[in-house]
Amino acid sequence: MGYPIWDIAMGGSVLMAVVAVAHVIVAHFAVGGGLVIAVTETLAFRRNDGELRQLAKRSSLMLILVSTVFGAVSGVGIWVVAGLVAPAAISALIHNYVWGWAIEWVFFFVEIVCAIVYYDTWGKISKRAHLFVGWLYFVAAYLSLVIINGIITFMLTPGKWLSTHAFWDGFFNPTYFPSLLLRTGIAAIMASVFMVFPALKAAMAVRGHLLRYLGWWLVAGVLVSYGGYRWWEAVLPAEIKGLFLGASPALRQLATTRHFLLWALAATLVLGVLLLAVPRLARVVPAVVLMIAGFAFFAGFEWVREGVRKPFLIHDYMFSNGLLVSDIGAINDEGLLARAGWAAHDADDDPLSRGRQVFRAECSSCHTIDGYQGIRRLLPPDPDMTFGVLSTLSEMGDAYGELAPGQRIDMSSLDYPFMPPFVGSDEELEELAQYLNSLAASGGRLAEKGAGQ
Amino acid sequence: MKPGLIPPLDAAPLPGPVWLFQVLLVLTFFLHLVFMNLTLGGTLMAAISRLLSGGREGDHRTVLTSRLMRVNSYGIALTITTGIAPLLFIQVLYQQYFYTATILLGWIWFAFLVMLVVGYYAAYVFKLRFDRAPGKSTLGTLWLFLSALLFLLIAAVHVAVNLIHAQPGKWAAIETSPWSILGDPAYFPRLLHFVLAGFAFSGVVMAWWAVRRAAAGHEVELNGKLARSAWRWALWATVAQIVDGVVLLLVLPRHVLLGLMRGGAATMVPLTLAILLAIGLLMMLSRVTDPVRQRGTVTGTLAALALTIAVMAITRDQVRDLYLAAARAKFELMTAPQWGTFALFAVLLVAGLATVAYLVKRVLSSPATGSEAA
Incomplete structure (x- = not known):
């Protein structure tokens, strides 16, 4: 509260939401895309499947353009906006978790180097060496999720940290593992919905093969996400869960959002099954609809997660206006x-x-x-x-x-x-x-x- | 009684000693500067070279542009990535000052994110659509200039934040008019300092690359021309840098300048070293007339330039602390080191760098065989 106040007509929380949602979508694609692309190239190598190889290659350009550019800048953007609208809050988080963020930065650095090398060395280095780079990219990207997930979940359920203030007590908090599972599923969904577009560039004769392949990833991502989400809900403290199950009349909107996100997930599943069953129906417009359904589920979840944390920024420690x-x-x-x-x-x-x-x-x-x-x-x-x-x-x-x-x-x-x-x-x-x-x-x-x- | 304008310290103690964060801040900022010099100076140099060559095929300046933007299409990603770490550590050490400065600039500070995304994509548009189609250059040159202009504006915003956060005495005036920071005597010399450093570093890197290509027997004449051209950029930028450096010292507030002079070995060794290195660089740059034939000096100059950047990063950090000395004396930083998690970070940092080194080695030693080169 001792900081100057940035008067922003649209509301600081809206700007934060816009930047954060854009970032998490791209960041999860960066993780899931790493896995799907590495598996795709591995399968292409083993089966000598040129079309799968082309899919991995085209997707790697997307990974570079979407992930290393927009993902990196919007990630910095979260700090920038948080520093503008809630400086005391981001300061508190950084003071507690600076080493966590520093570790994440190491993984991110390796991830970016791998992404650049992977994209730039198609056909220039041996296939085994190229596969190695792809898998290394995925490992680094997933480890960065492993770290950042601890900091995000800490804010909602700080657990024993409230009395010990110990790094690992806050990091491995009650929602850590459910959230990690959920985000792993989301990463697979994001990868599938993005990679449908490079798949659509393939010749008609092989397009069905590629889209069915991505359909499996999508369905698996939906199922893992659903399991993770239910687990996440189950471990939430009763008073937090009550907020979005409609206990508070003033927060009915959260209960509505919860219904919305579950329906969006169901819609994503239906579209995934359609992709498996009749891949020839896939065109640009259905692909955009699929993408919107996947984004809607993810954005809905983030909205609920942020909403149920109210009125806190770090539960039971700091309020959303920076008050301790x-x-x-x-x-x-x-x-x-x-x-x-x-x-x-x-x-x-x-x-x-x-x-x-x-x-x-x-x-x-x-x-x-x-x-x-x-x-x-x-x-x-x-x-x-x-x-x-x-x-x-x-x-x-x-x-x-x-x-x-x-x-x-x-x-x-x-x-x-x-x-x-x-x-x-x-x-x-x-x-x-x-x-x-x-x-x-x-x-x-x-x-x-x-x-x- | 009204409280002061410097916000209170965070309630949580620092999770490590101050010196450790300071070392990490300077070290990671140095890494950031290396790539940032290529991004800022390199893109400006590429745009100007493209304008001069008109995109003519075979012109050494067209090739210079092409090489700079090939490096930068990845260099920009590394500039951002290496910029994240110092951004993290500055928030730990200077939270009260840094956040205040950014809030006082508000949308101007936020705008750097938008400019970065647009500038980055503009660089990619040039690389993917125009670089391989020399001749049709006007639109391509415009994309390049857009990218370069946006990077220059980002540098201007960062210089503003840095000058504001170091001078709490000016905050009330900045709140009334954020643009008044442009009137700070150090503003333009400081901005120019970064631009000139960018030209010098990019010039030497490009010359070094061209010399290596020529030594390997690739397009010897073209690479020779390119190396001489890039070398001239570096030479003249360094001449201007020495003038600007003197101005930058003279416009420092008196207490900061005196603090540097009276700081003993801690401040005088890096400052003296920086000045000697700058003079040494000028001598090395002016001695080389044919970079291809003076390969040793070219490599030596590149190493000396990197060392100069490292020493300058130290001096810059000391100047900031001298600016803030009086303000920071009012606060007592509490520390409660998390040594266990720091050790994990240190181990992972070493492992990460080793992984990158192994990756590069494996990639370089695994060329595609005939059937794989598809």
């Missing part, structure tokens, strides 16, 4: 603007201006004014109720503040389980209420403009 659970009491005593240097710097002395800065520091990581999660349309019609809601959010802070380290809160006991508590002094709570009510009132937009930063 352990800081609640101190900020309530000192006041938010005594801690948030940039918000205090941008605030004038009048209550509306201070209220706006409290909003920017505490709420703007999730809420815009009129865009995504726009606060204006979420405000209660009665101005007194705004104060009441904020007071309830402040009381939630007391409940969090009473937890012993490592102890979990009963989410169902909270009125707004998906929101961080309000922290700050009583005056700041009133100032925030005044600012929010000024937005709701007819002169709200003027108040917003008049409040400076």
Whole structure:
């Protein structure tokens, strides 16, 4: 909260979602593509199958163009956007897992070198040497998933880390292995849906053979993903699972997304079976539909995973706005603007201006004014109720503040389980209420403009 | 009382001693610089050479462009990959300053990602569609210039972030107008420093490559011309670099310059070495009139240039710490080393580099036989 605040009309969380979803799709293709291409070339070698070899060759260009370019840049993009919209959060993650990321970087470096060499040496080196490069690529790419999966799952289910703060306790957390299985399946799905396009470039006579081959990969990927997803759901703590099974009326959207992703997976399976049964039906448009179905499942899962983590960035440790659970009491005593240097710097002395800065520091990581999660349309019609809601959010802070380290809160006991508590002094709570009510009132937009930063 | 603008330290301690992260930051940044010089200077050089040659077949400048972009189609990927590690370590060591600088630039900082993707694909468009079709060069040259311009802009953004993060005293003014960083006296000399280093490094690498080709008996005349041309790029870039280097020293804030001078052996050895290496480089570059016949000097110059970059990376890191000395004195960095996971990283790093070395060796020693070369 001590960082400057980037005012972004579309909402920082939306930008983060766009970059992250684009990245994970490509990154999983990079892993799955590595496996499918290496197996494809191996089979081509053993069976002396020129068409399979061509499929592997064309796919390797795709791997270079999609993975080493867009994948690498969007991966950096996640850090860049996180640093812009949630600097305290990414800083906390990096402080705990810098060596994990450093290890992942080593694997990524090997992966990129292998990808370049693999693509550039078709027909230039012996087939055995080329196969070696392909398999080495896959091993390095998969190991990078093995590492990053630990950091991603840690954020949702930090497990024993909350009391020990030990690297491996957080890394091998309760959802680590289910998530690894799920992501392995997703990687196979992504590889299949991408590689259908190079397969369509083959002559009509052999196209069916290639598409049926990819159909097997797709069906296997769907089945592994389904198993991984169910396992992932089963090991989630009950209060988290309850969130997307519809326990919270305010989070019905998550339950809907869960249904959506499972239907998308079913649709991907049906299309995979069709690919096996009648590969001649495959053209560009059906291939695009298949790709959309695969992406929809994956994006839906990522949406649910991010959604059920609310209101935390690291569960039970740091909220999504960068507030540490352990800081609640101190900020309530000192006041938010005594801690948030940039918000205090941008605030004038009048209550509306201070209220706006409290909003920017505490709420703007999730809420815009009129865009995504726009606060204006979420405000209660009665101005007194705004104060009441904020007071309830402040009381939630007391409940969090009473937890012993490592102890979990009963989410169902909270009125707004998906929101961080309000922290700050009583005056700041009133100032925030005044600012929010000024937005709701007819002169709200003027108040917003008049409040400076 | 209002708090200061420097954000508080992260609640979690550093998972290793400061010196270790500093060594890793400088080491990985050096690796990044090697590839970055080729990406930035090489693409600019390729675009200008292509413009001068008009894409004429057989012209040594057309070949220079072609070789630079062949290297860069992979070099850019390695620039990004090697850039990830220093980006990680700078976030560990300078989180309060680095994040603040990027937020103050906002969309300008984010834009570098978009420029990188477009610049990279533009380089690929040139390589895959225009490089092998000399003569039809106008559109191809435009793609090259687009790529080069975007890489130059990315460098401009990075120079801005680096100058902002090192000067908390300017943050309030930057918040009002991010563009005011262009008025920092060190801004343009620093940007020019990177561009010139890129020209010098790319020039020597291209000359070295051409000399090796000529020595192996491939297109001796063409490679000789190419080597001389690339060498001239390196020579004149280094002449300009020495002037720019002096300017860069003189525009440093007084406390930073004095800090360098009074830092004892720790700062004066790298700085003196860098200056001596720069002068030595100039002498080596000016002595070579025919690179093909002076192969030893060409190789020596390349090694000296790499060493200069390494020493400059050290000095650059020290300059940053001198800029930030007063601000950082207010904070006490806590450390709780995770030695076990660091050891795993160190072992895997060595294993990874060994794997890459083995890979290269195996690839070089396994040429395709007749039936495999399809």
